[in-house]
Amino acid sequence: MLVLGPDGDDASAWVPVNSCLVLVHALEGQEIVTAEGLGSPEALHPVQASLAEAGGSQCGYCTPGFVCSMAAEFYRAGRVPPEEPDGGHREHGPNGFDLHALSGNLCRCTGYRPIRDAAYALGMPDPADALAERRFRSAPGPAPADRVVDGSRFVRPAGLDETLRLLRDEPEATVIAGATDWGVEVNLRGRRAALAVMIDRLPELRALAFREDVIEIGAALTLSEIEGRLAGRVPLLAELVPQFASRLIRNSATIGGNLGTASPIGDAAPALLALDARVVLTSLDGDREVELAEYFSGYRETVRRTDELIRAVRIPLPLASVTAFHKIAKRRFDDISSVAIAFALDLDGGVVTDARIGLGGVAATPLRARATEQRLIGEPWDIATVRAASAVLGSEGTPMSDHRASADYRALMLSNSLLKLYSAGAGAAERKVVTA
Numbered sequence: 335m336l337v338l339g340p341d342g343d344d345a346s347a348w349v350p351v352n353s354c355l356v357l358v359h360a361l362e363g364q365e366i367v368t369a370e371g372l373g374s375p376e377a378l379h380p381v382q383a384s385l386a387e388a389g390g391s392q393c394g395y396c397t398p399g400f401v402c403s404m405a406a407e408f409y410r411a412g413r414v415p416p417e418e419p420d421g422g423h424r425e426h427g428p429n430g431f432d433l434h435a436l437s438g439n440l441c442r443c444t445g446y447r448p449i450r451d452a453a454y455a456l457g458m459p460d461p462a463d464a465l466a467e468r469r470f471r472s473a474p475g476p477a478p479a480d481r482v483v484d485g486s487r488f489v490r491p492a493g494l495d496e497t498l499r500l501l502r503d504e505p506e507a508t509v510i511a512g513a514t515d516w517g518v519e520v521n522l523r524g525r526r527a528a529l530a531v532m533i534d535r536l537p538e539l540r541a542l543a544f545r546e547d548v549i550e551i552g553a554a555l556t557l558s559e560i561e562g563r564l565a566g567r568v569p570l571l572a573e574l575v576p577q578f579a580s581r582l583i584r585n586s587a588t589i590g591g592n593l594g595t596a597s598p599i600g601d602a603a604p605a606l607l608a609l610d611a612r613v614v615l616t617s618l619d620g621d622r623e624v625e626l627a628e629y630f631s632g633y634r635e636t637v638r639r640t641d642e643l644i645r646a647v648r649i650p651l652p653l654a655s656v657t658a659f660h661k662i663a664k665r666r667f668d669d670i671s672s673v674a675i676a677f678a679l680d681l682d683g684g685v686v687t688d689a690r691i692g693l694g695g696v697a698a699t700p701l702r703a704r705a706t707e708q709r710l711i712g713e714p715w716d717i718a719t720v721r722a723a724s725a726v727l728g729s730e731g732t733p734m735s736d737h738r739a740s741a742d743y744r745a746l747m748l749s750n751s752l753l754k755l756y757s758a759g760a761g762a763a764e765r766k767v768v769t770a
């Protein structure tokens with residue numbers, strides 16, 4: 335479905351999200367459009383007409399999702415025909431359509447080629463198109479709500495204070511942000527919250543600020559919003575975001591929710607560990623700051639109290655000069671990590687002066703590769719050091735075998751990743767500096 339979201343102060347954008355992961359009362363007061371609302375059999379929407387003409391629908395199971403994702407890209411304000419062809423990658427159409435807009439929609443019978451043809455054949459929206467025109471006015475804010483359905487209570491509090499009082503008085507409450515994790519629990523595992531407290535639109539959790547010595551990222555910002563607002567200024571996060579799920583998920587999934595799950599295979603934690611991030615927890619008692627490395631206390635457990643919310647993450651500045659995020663998964667996009675490794679190294683005159691390495695998928699919690707870091711610091715950044723340190727990296731954590739990967743494979747991926755970092759340019763760049 336498409337949800338009207340803010341695009342600056344006075345404008346809005348149609349944002350595609352997975353409707354199966356949305357709690358219906360979270361949409362109170364919002365403007366939404368489903369595939370059925372885009373057009374009718376008598377008057378197809380341009381996207382629906384294009385899909386029909388290109389033969390882009392067969393069994394029809396995936397079609398509503400493709401239609402909505404395609405419509406969102408059809409209406410994207412920044413979509414303009416590229417000045418130059420995209421070098422044969424064919425990820426952008428002649429009409430500026432970004433093929434990644436469709437990721438997260440899986441087709442198992444039509445085949446992707448006719449779907450892509452339909453997308454690339456689209457023109458620009460007619461100025462009189464009601465949904466195109468709607469973008470030039472602001473989107474409605476979220477409406478506070480308090481509903482009981484089948485014995486489960488859903489609350490969208492009016493503000494942070496009310497939220498924190500609710501969490502203090504109702505320790506069993508379930509905090510929900512983007513619901514991309516919680517929605518799966520509901521859909522596939524049949525879980526229901528006695529009290530669900532929606533926090534995704536609290537302004538205090540949605541700021542992104544650059545200060546002299548720190549970048550603060552609000553916990554309820556989605557991965558898509560973070561990508562847009564950082565605009566590449568944290569290269570490690572810029573590398574991570576496109577590898578995180580699909581754009582559909584990233585439009586809802588928040589960074590606070592990723593840390594809230596405390597999953598050992600969540601992707602944000604390794605990157606934030608390498609960035610030396612701190613978590614800001616807030617309650618009626620005020621804020622407290624916890625080092626991310628100290629935040630995880632066990633398998634899916636954290637030091638967060640039930641009356642606390644993650645309000646933000648803080649990344650100290652300056653950033654390390656060499657960073658990289660390696661995600662090893664079975665598919666390039668839209669898959670959970672088997673292993674994730676994030677590097678943040680400082681080099682000076684060819685010597686490693688600081689090293690932080692965050693790991694996911696190799697222990698009950700995300701963790702820092704402390705032994706490898708120590709092996710690197712003070713050493714020349716050359717292949718001998720890298721070989722020695724990669725052997726140490728391969729022995730970090732306590733990897734296990736599961737349906738994603740064997741323990742041996744995970745250990746091998748760890749040690750290979752440092753060699754990959756070195757050979758993929760970080761080493762070459764430093765060698766140039768050293769020999770210049």
Ligand SMILES: Cc1cc2nc3c(=O)[nH]c(=O)nc-3n(C[C@H](O)[C@H](O)[C@H](O)COP(=O)(O)OP(=O)(O)OC[C@H]3O[C@@H](n4cnc5c(N)ncnc54)[C@H](O)[C@@H]3O)c2cc1C
Pocket residue numbers: 508509510511512513514515516517518533539553554577578579580583586587588589590591592593594595599600601602642643644645668669670671
């Ligand atoms: C198809 C699919 C693909 C996915 N791919 C990836 C992937 O590639 N990488 C990855 O890391 N994850 C992935 N995920 C998991 C999920 O999208 C992320 O974990 C996401 O960041 C969760 O954020 P959310 O806002 O949706 O959290 P929610 O589902 O709303 O909440 C998750 C948990 O965090 C808690 N929580 C949320 N916000 C806060 C807060 N501010 N303070 C305290 N607790 C809070 C909730 O109580 C809940 O326990 C995927 C999920 C799906 C369905």
